[in-house]
Amino acid sequence: MRKLTFTILVVLLLLSATGCSKYKDGGLSDVETNTFEGVTMEIDESTVTPVSLKASVINELEGYEVESGNEYVLSLEKLEDDGWHKLVLKDDLVTTSEAYGFGKGKTAMECVWDSTYGPLPEGHYRVIKVCWTYESDGEGSGSIGEDFYLSGEFDID
Numbered sequence: 001m002r003k004l005t006f007t008i009l010v011v012l013l014l015l016s017a018t019g020c021s022k023y024k025d026g027g028l029s030d031v032e033t034n035t036f037e038g039v040t041m042e043i044d045e046s047t048v049t050p051v052s053l054k055a056s057v058i059n060e061l062e063g064y065e066v067e068s069g070n071e072y073v074l075s076l077e078k079l080e081d082d083g084w085h086k087l088v089l090k091d092d093l094v095t096t097s098e099a100y101g102f103g104k105g106k107t108a109m110e111c112v113w114d115s116t117y118g119p120l121p122e123g124h125y126r127v128i129k130v131c132w133t134y135e136s137d138g139e140g141s142g143s144i145g146e147d148f149y150l151s152g153e154f155d156i157d
Contacts, residue, residue: 029083031149032149041056041129041150043055043127043153048154051118051119055127065101066102067133067144074111076128079124090115102131122156126151128150130148131150
């Protein structure tokens, strides 16, 4: 009897640790990504886990920095037969207000969703970051330009 109880406990722990629950579907997405010329996102496939990944923003704009929220400020979507579906946050997002700045060239960042979405089950996903341009006046101030969305696709096996 002890062996059976122990076996059941181990199986339950393993199931909970693997994140085998289905994601919460927020419906079809209408977000258009990667439409801002001169700025792209790359995913480092070797860093993808069910709760995080490393990505790079490549900024080829002259005279503009690209900015975005910190590593927790992101959206996740899953590709289904009829298109991209928004994933629903586990709880309200509470974060600090610092932003990433992406100067000209390639800048790495981490994207973490363990506390906001939880572990992802198998599937094809994209991570989306809202970004904006910033033009410095050279004296510590500047102007914020238009918002745009960058995304990178990845697989959870």
